[in-house]
Amino acid sequence: MGRAPECATLDQLITAVRSGESRVLVVHGAPGVGKSALLDYLEDAGAGLRTMRAVGVESEMELPFATLHQLCVPLLDRLPVLPAPQRAAVETVFGMRTGNPPQLFLVGLAVLSLLSDASESGPVLCLVDDAQWMDQASAQVLGFVARRLLAESVALVFGARVRTQHLLGLPELEVAGLHKADALALLESTTHARLDPPIRDRIVAEAKGNPLALLELPRERTVTQLAGGYGLLQTDTLPTRIEHSFLDRIAVLPRQSQLLLLVAAAEPIGDPALVWGAAEKLGVTPGTALDDETDQLVSFDVRVTFRHPLVRSAVYRNAEDADRRAVHLALAEVTDARTDPDRRAWHLASAAAGPDETVAAELERSAGRAQARGGMAAAAAFLQRSVALTIDPVRRAERAVAAADASVRAGDPAAARRYVDIADLDADSELLRARTQLVRGRIAQAAGFNNEAPPILLAAAQRLESFDMDLARETYLLAWGAAAWGAADAENLVTISETIRELPPPQGNPRPIDLVLEACALLVTEGLDTAITTLRQAMDALVDLPVPDVLGWGWAACGLSPAVWSEQIMIETYSRAAEVVRAAGILTELPIYLASLGAATSLIGDFTAAAGIVAESEGLAAATGIPLAPYTTLILTAMQGKEDEAAAIIAATIEQASADGQLTGVTTAHWAAAVLYNGLARYEEALSAARASTRIAQLVVSVWVLPELIEAAVRVGDDTAAHEALDHLVAAAEAGDTDWSHGILARCRALLADEAADDLYRESIERLQHTLMRPELARAHLLYGEWLRRQSRRVDARRELRTAYDMFVTIGMAAFAERARRELLASGEKIRKRTVETTENDLTPQERQIALLVGEGLSNPEVGARLFLSPRTVEWHLRKIFTKLSITSRRQLRDALPHAE
Template sequence: MLKGRGPERNRLERMLADARDGRSGALVVRGEAGIGKSTLLEDLASAAGEMRVLRALGIESEAELPFCGLHLLLHPFADRLEGLPDQQAAAMRSAFGMAESPVRDPFLIGAATLTLLSDLAAQRPLVCLLDDTQWLDRASSDALFFAARRLHDDPIAMVFAVRDTVQPFPTPGIETMRLDGLDRASATDLLAECAPELTVPVRDRLLDEAGGNPLALIELAHALRDGFVDQAGPLRVTGRVQDAFRAQLGELPAATRLLLLLAAADGAAELGVVLRAGETLGASPADLGPAEEARLVVTAGDEIRFRHPLIRAVAYQDAPHHQRIAAHRALAESLPVAADADRRTWHRAAAATGPDEEVAGELERTAERARHRGGTVAVASAYERAARLSAGRRGKAQRIVRAARSAYDAGRPDWATRLATEAAALTDEPGVVAEAAYVRAQVAYERTSPAADAALALEGATLISRSDPERAVSMLTEAVWAARDACAHDLLRRGVALLETVRLPVGSALTPVAAALIGYGRLSDGDPAAAVPPMRALVTAVQAGTVQDFVERVIAGFMGLLIADDEAATDLLEALAADVRAAGSLGWLPYLLEPLAIGRLLRGDFRGAGADVAEGVWLASDIGILKAISVWLAAVSGDAARCQELAGEVLEHAALHPTNAALASWGLGLLDLADGRSEQALDRFEAVCSGPARHDLLIRAVPDHVEAAVRSGHADLARRHVPVLSAWAEHNVLGRALELRCQGLLSEGDQAEEHYRAALDLVPGRPYERARTGLVYGEWLRRRRRRSEARAVLVQAEDAFARLGAARWAARARAELSVLGDRPVARDQADDPLQRLTPQELQVVRLAAAGYSNREIAARLYLSPRTVGHHLYRAYPKIGVTRRMELTQLEL
């Protein structure tokens, strides 16, 4: 009986209307126990009419079993898995226990959920109702939230009901509607319907104390009527409702309460299993009758359900400890061994009263089955419970550190840190202590600082540098790269020094990785001659396929950028991105998109860089380097407000992430330089080029420093950082071109022109750098009154800037042409229709032009096929095409 809730019902009905019109929606309904969330979902299901309704219920006792909730919701449509992209279909089969293939990335199951829901909605609009979401297993809730956040143009409405608990249940990225108590009039109507015999004083007291909670009104009214609750003393809503249920349960025969305990101990157990377990404890099927007559449970077929979750909670929590142990043991014995191995193991674990290596071993096997299916939270839970049942400290420590690693992989940093700290305290075994330090290090990167990460990773690597050199190199890779991000050169040098002592096995794939990291240490010390060969060798090794691990391939891409081998680096990273997308390894994408965006930016592909940044932020909004790249892109595009806003966010964390801050400062300096504020630009570039990251990517800011110094009349400062650039330039063509531009700015007469022309000759495939050089050369020609030559060079520069989307620099070039008497007109987006596309539209159009179908594009970009279709529908008129085949003729 739904009373009141007019605004809430209207909001949900609008969601249904939007879904019928092809617009997706997702909403979390939060509230305390008994506030009416389930009733609201029932009302929504009734209002759905012809729409397909899918429903699932979270059950607390199933929270450790991966994909139970998803199985309940989508397993009836397992026959449709054949229509999913191959990787998604395989992942979903594994999650449902229908295949032996392991799940490489849990996000792939989220992508499969998204595609399957979209396919189901293609037939008729779809409503997904998830009740008691806080008790869904984490693997299922992650997959469903992933899908909910990525539904845009599908006829789907998703509603998650979440109960307020002591430990808040996060629902990131999904809008929330708070469900509070009923208003007084609605509460009075409800009470009049369910208990009309109450006297006015009792009714008013209930209304005052229940706070509009419908369950409290109904159950306490019945309990008062039936004498289960006295009328004295204050009423506590949830507590008194539980008291009412407790009183009702207390009136039942002992055998009936035992059967209810069994049902509460395993919410997924079939009625037959509950009854078999009951028989071993002396209860018969007839003993269930009193509970059904009291409306505490409902049975249908082979299913037994509690009327409300609070009844389940009371039935389990109020049972004596020895009865709960007996119940779990009986359920374990009654479950089929093969079909319910994991559930059986968890019951055996719950029944254990002390160390039990046999059960601990079973839990390890349960953990590995969960890992195989992609349920990382379940892996951590199983290993932690196995540790608690371990007979010795050594085995306990090993299991706890495995739990810590799985907790970190599952995105539970606090849990991971607690477990890692405990593991290290239990033993002095180097492997365990090192792995615990490594877990804490990776958590520390975001929770504390990259420097803290580097220090802890060094601590772990030191312990195993001789006993496990390959694992030590993995930890040192973390240490060196975190130290790079922190500009912590002392930690970087320690990491490099330790790498030099590690003796890897002959033929180890990590040998070129270790050498390249040592090389990077030399680069950070200002010795590019020693640095470049091993760094370039790693790029070559990845290109040859001898280094295939994801992390090492990403680092190779970064190495390529650091030595200005930008083309090889971006090609390598694009190939890795294709592999990651094909494998469905979404979790790795944000870390890959960072260097890929930088590579595109440095090559002048600003639109591509913007698309990578947009996707990276969409996948992981808290990656600071992506914001720093966005500062740079906003500067060249001419969006001053966004540039300054984003820079403020990045610079706020400059002490912890100085590399990001330096990149953002470079962007701000470019904004100032393009707008003619040379003094301000010089101050920013001086900080960047003198800072701790000056031998990293920021070495490419030296020409900007020289230009700002020359323009502001500080010739004494202009040459300050050129020697560093010159040393780096000896080892790459781009560096030589940048150095020549600097020499042109610093020279007079014919010598300056020689430098400019030589610089232009060295950057034919670098449209942005060529245009920057052309701009300063054109300005030099204008000052020399060589008007026609200046006009030709400046027109080329302006054209290049406009095509690249570098609006600020295009405006600078037009200003120079105006001085020559030309009246150039600023281009609008109609001149380059690709600029009118959103970053995601650009990604979709590029993939469509490459020949991918909507379904293939959806799988690669983690969208629904229908959303891909809508992106193309919106993009076609923007770029002036009417058919898909015309996309191949565009320069994308």
Template sequence: MLYGRDTEQQRIADLLEDARDNGRSGVLLLRGEAGIGKSALLDWAAHTCAHERILRVTGYEAEQNIAFGGLNQMLWPVRERVNALPGPQAEALRAALGLADGANSDRFGVGLGLLTLLADVADGGPALFLVDDAQWLDAASRDALLFAVRRLAAEGVVVLIGARDEALLGSGLPEAELTRLETCDAVRVLEGRDLTADVVQRVLDEAAGNPLALLEFGAAGPGGAGVLPVADRVLAAFRARISALPEPTRELLLITAAEGRGHLPSVVHAAASFDLGLDDLTDAERQHMVEVTGTAIRFRHPLIRAAAYQGAPTARRIVVHRALAAAATDPECRVRHRAAAAMGPDEDVAADLQAAAERARDRSAIAVVARLYRQAAALSTDDRSRAVRLTAAADAVLTAGSPDRAEDDAREAASLTSDPVLLARLASVRAAVLAERGDGRRAAALLLTHAGHAEPDDSRNMLRTAAAHAWTDGDTASVRDAASRLGDDAFVTGLAALTTEDYATGLPLLARTVHDGGPDAVQAAVILGADERALDLATAEASRARRLGRIGALPDLLASLAPVPTALGLRAAAEASAAEAAALARDTGLRHRGAAVLGRLAALSGDEPALLAAPHGDAFTSASRALLDLSLGRHDDAVRRLEDVLHGPHRHAAPVMASSADLVEAALRIDRPDVATTAQARLARWADASGQPWARAVALRCQALLDDTEAPFVQALDLHERSSRPFEAARTELAYGAWLRRHRRRSDARARLHAALEAFDRLRAVPWTGLARAELRAGGEGAAPAAASAPVLLDRLTPQELQVVRLAAEGISSREIAAQLFLSPRTVEYHLYKAYPKLGVSSRRDLARLPLPTPA
């Protein structure tokens, strides 16, 4: 019977009911101190759902270094389902479960495989997934779990997670914090225990509402250690009870506690070396400290295990760990016990830990790799070995998404070595940390300093990476330094030429990079403004990453892709890419991606609060704020912002260069023709060198505004017909229409202004529709009519729905869509069910007739 948990029980019951009746999934993190009742709530949920499929896992402190130990425990009963998963997911899960080699699998593919498997388990009805003591799950299992549960939606899966106060902070999961029991509920816990009123009061005072403390103190009497925290008092009570047991029982409890996993054969084998057997556990079983079932032995509560282990002398623990190491048949368990028995630096044990780390790497358990390498470093017998292993730990932990810890490991390693090759490796780690924090300038400097000491291939990669970081952070000198040292690299040489405004040299080199393909082609196409080519390249890369389950590569790829559909007027596609980039960045431990694109879309819509909420400080956000200023008539503010942006380090890239046209228009409005002339001249040189029709059209529009002549408008509109930037085309229509009106050609003006109004309306560029209507009114069109264009159906969809619909329209099955979008098949079907009425269709066949953008 549970007391004082009505609220939590109701939340769990609601989740279970929603899963049964509506097929919706739900997750709840039960957080609280030791003994607060998390396990009791999980047991209650399991009893409530006894007739449904239940998977359960308990984290064990001893298994934190065993890659995917928790996942194995949970999925072993359903391992036969793994082979039915999509190829990359099945491969990743088989590797995680130790059923196959997985050296080439993506670490997030395990989480995706777990998601699909949970959905499959719930295919015949709701499923309950229980995680107890999540604070002790190995990091690989924890990461897979979080990746999966964040994507649950319509599978009928309920996940309940119990964790200590400090665990899973910032996970973003719905939480219920378990508090101490009220006095009335605490008294009910003690009822029927034949305690005097005085003892009851002392138990209530010392237990302070902790359910486990109430039970233990009620059974054995209060401990009188009131100055200690409740968990420590309960621990002390358990130690006292254990110390009263016969010595063979205490010894066998120590062996069980040191073994940690509850693996009965290992405990029995090790116990035999001390002439102990299971009969020696009898007294502990009678007192309900442990329970033996089948091939498992479990402590009733983790605090009992802690009391049995911590209460033993250190020398005795070492002897026990050595016995367990000798008894172990699993190499991961053997090395764990050998490490626990090490009394100081031991190269043999350190080498074993290093080998275990590499085995974990083969299973893509990157966080466990880092932990094992760190342990190996601690047991290394010389500084060089320690530095090498800490370097490997830093590299792994960075990949696992913990830049702060990676920097700590890298700094410690650097303090132990003077080897220039190793210091170069560490420089790459530290530079990646700096770049992730937004400090590309220092990252580039670090790489340039150490690149000359690295192996040739590594040196070249370091220089290329330095150039990319320097370009991003506006360090033009470092871009040129990297280019001079690389020599024949078209991409970096092109960037270096742009920093000196040598567009005639730089932009063709970027065009060559785009044509040749390769790792820099997408970035080169974006900088060049080759929109369609950038979209094709990025889409192909993203599709390949999705197909292979390479989730870790997608956040940056999607973030770099998102500005392209923005420029092409594919608003919903841009929002979908930015939203997915942000979600995947969170799951992969990276800082937020996609904010700049969302800021641009807010500027187009006239949503100033959303734009102001976006992170500030980068050129792209500043350019978006200037665009909003221009559309709202704040021309002085627009000029001020744009002069900063266009004299800044990013002025040579297409996403910012296009803002030169904004500066021309704003400067003319405040009678600063000198500023406008300079901006137009630079834009024209850039446009001619790039060969992009949209850029030449925008430059011609600016020329028409400066010269107050018609011919450049006509030429610009002709070029717009051959490019795909509808917002820029609409602005040219608006500017031309305004020019025609001022020259009293009202009929011609209305045709242009209506074309602009319809385009702005379609793009949801609210401030610009207002400008077009104002021009129409000025031309004598009374109450300027609303645009005649029909609502864009795709704008009714959520970003997730749009992604699903685009892929479904290509004839891809729900299961394949789920694999590509990192969802479950049932969630895909749910999104389609929600999208059909919004689009006015009733089946997949109808989707093929809709004008859908290319999926990324």
């Protein structure tokens, strides 16, 4: 990132070597600045070249020729071609023979000869990393070789922290810190918590663009530690040796200077006015605190920055507790309570020597403000600190419940468990214990769909009825969602649904949650026929569901949208919900919405967009440590016809989901397998997978798999199984009563019809043309074409099969495209096999996502908010996108990108 000039230099080096020239380069810079990454880039750019790599090892610096031995071992088979003195020199220094130590000149000449001989059969790339730790003998020999490479196709590249004596005078590439824009992009790409701009800017300034420092900073921090900078100082991950070197310098400073450093370390923004204001309250003045030694550690300019990013933490962590409290109190006194109440509250909390109800209450108010502006991680941090300062057990329990809830929503389930345990110990009322149980259910749910969450949430809902019916109804819906979309215990789902139906009817006009609850219960206890009217009303309400409701129970309700057979509602519901949750920063639930949105996007045939959603989901799962079931990947790879990749994911998912009792995972995996094998025309396997999927009474997938079962059963001649499946499909599709449901139903009926087949296929195509379901429409054309060919209507068959083939290729459904191509050949059509189009013009999934959003008119900050990227990162990606698409402006994106209809 941000290394375009350096990479260009390395590319030129590789080009020169490929053309028969020699090149030498010393890549040098500070530790962590990215030298090894550039050497890795060079190795990748030199694909096809014979590459040898060595690394200087500090512990081997006293071993002569240690680094040279690493580099030359692959060339030792060429020793016989060397002149005898050279061969003897190499064999002696590498311990292959005994003898007197040879002259280094002779060893260098031998290595030069070996490289020259190796280059006769192709260019050679030699990479030596951590060259500052080469033993002296190796450094002398390689320095000698580097200065004598002339006409050989050899590149010799060193990566070093400093230019050692033996490498002086060689061509060099200095690697400095990243520019601010790229440093910000790198920091924010690894930090999923929202950082206040001043905090972020200070981190970047102190890191001086060093990529390793920027990458390591958030690595061991939780999202609550990072939020707002409030927890950046509470860490135990500093490299001890470097920290001690700074502490030794600090220890000899005057007391006034040490206090000034501590004030600067404790003030997270780096505001000089605040730092000097607090210092003055402690009796510290510039005249008494600043000298040359202080200036070497901290700089006072527009922003207060430490000379090295580790100085700040070293100062803070090793200060006396009393000094830290005094400094924070001084900072609180100079922080404006009106313009920055939250940071003032944090300083007051850090200044507290023990429990303090006034400060705890202020922290609680700060949490409310943070949550209101979408800073869930900051809210969790405030609440956690508030708990620590609360002495009254009842208030502590209430704040602990709130801290646990905010923590799990912010993606820190480990912290949530700690605080819910505190709440359990101190809770003295049934209401508080019920709220604690609700949070435990949320924590269990955050760990992935499982059998643990539904009964916990059900019990919490029942306990809440006596105190807060609105919260109880919301909790019932969460319990229903946990049981419906995850757990394999059908009894749980039935019990929850029956309990919901026994609830007293809501007063006044039904709210969205009332409609959703009723629809959920009816769907399970009475079936789709009875529930469909209420379901449609509920789905209409979900499209414009208020943000608090989306955040509270939206995930449980949105999964119902496919049941009404409306792809438009399905896409709109998932898209808006994901946008709301993303904006709120609730990282534990966002992957659920993204998985649903990715699956829906795959179903309408926009595979590149679906791949982008998968990439975002995987990044979130990695950041939060919450397991992510690969449902979108299952469906996407199956529809693409990638047999090896899909089969491996399907098998792994079935094994894992079965062990965890995850109904959705098992059903979805078998459904994906049925799609895959129908595309590959392996109908026995498709039928087996479809049957396995329908054995589990999952609310949506077990219906969607019926068309796969019918198609496979007809192809293998099992009409009984096909008719049984059709009977089940008729009830669901007719209740749905949409073009999608009727189009699929007509297509399946046509498979089992005789004289009416022609009309049914035409009806299917006509219906599906009015939907977004391009893959289903293409399959209707394929089945119609196959039927026409068997009826000996070859001209008509070729028309339908060509349409199907073209659609499959455009969408990216390789297996179905090949099935259509074979049918065309059988009908007498001569057709050239086409490669399935990627429709992404070599864009990566993330680049494709950014391009689509910018093409829709979103600004860089808006795109960044959607994808957890900084605006600078978006701009960096856009430059690459413009180059790949050969365009120059944002306005050209819409025309440059292929779109799904």
